[in-house]
Amino acid sequence: MPVGIGAATQPAVAMETLGAGKYVQFHNDAGVFSVRLADNSNNRPADGFVLAEFAASSTATVYPLDSTNTALSGLTIGSRYWLGTAGGVIAVPLEEADAGNSGKVSQYLGKAKSATELITTDSDPVVL
Template sequence: MAQKFIGLVAGKFKQIAAIVTSAGAADAGKIIAAGTDGKLHTSLLPTGIGANSVSATASEAIAAGKLVNLWVDAGAMKLRLADNSNGREAWGYLKEGVSADAAATAYRLNTVMPNQTGLTVGGDYWLGTAGGVISAAPDATDDANSGKLNQYIGKATSATEIATVEVAPVEL
């Protein structure tokens, strides 16, 4: 249900609904309301303020909650699964799954990454394979890890979320 307020229109009181999204200049001067999630829609925010994200085409199917790597394919920015075993560092993550060759929005690290399962609250997590996370850093003294990436991702704030940090990976 939209929030409503009383306004004076053509000399008469009228009940007017607040907007939850903006179409731009046509909505100038209108009262705004939080959406059903209790937050303001990004269309209501000034340019440059809002989710720190990138829209790009997924080069493979990627599930929600997976870490992603940005790369350039024939001059076009694309998304693929981040992976510590093949040098694909994590740039961000997906909140919603996407099919191969479909547009997706990737959210930067340094935010809270949802859609995880089985995390230990307060536990540290590193980039794993296929966009996943692991609970122990790859052992730099183990020759089997030679060439892998050691990238700290962040700390679990619940069983389903990680407060991520943006840390450059180290190639072992």
């Protein structure tokens, strides 16, 4: 489909198993456009998310930030969420003054529309 028609997804080879709703990072694996779990603890900011589970080595369909992740659970309507570990989200941002957070990624992801939907935004990550 032409740009602007339908979901603006990107196919990428999954470097590991990706669970539904997980936030992911695009990655160059020996010249192969791939995707792995985003993680605030190891400098892997989120580039998008997946709505279905994908096995390692399969081609994942990645949805861009600035769209709605409808495959989550346990969110609080109206609450803000940030990137957590292993592709997850957290409700409290990392504390910049905490020396234990040095080198970690703080990335605002968006606001909950429902218990299962997060309206994401494409905000720049900050390395603490």
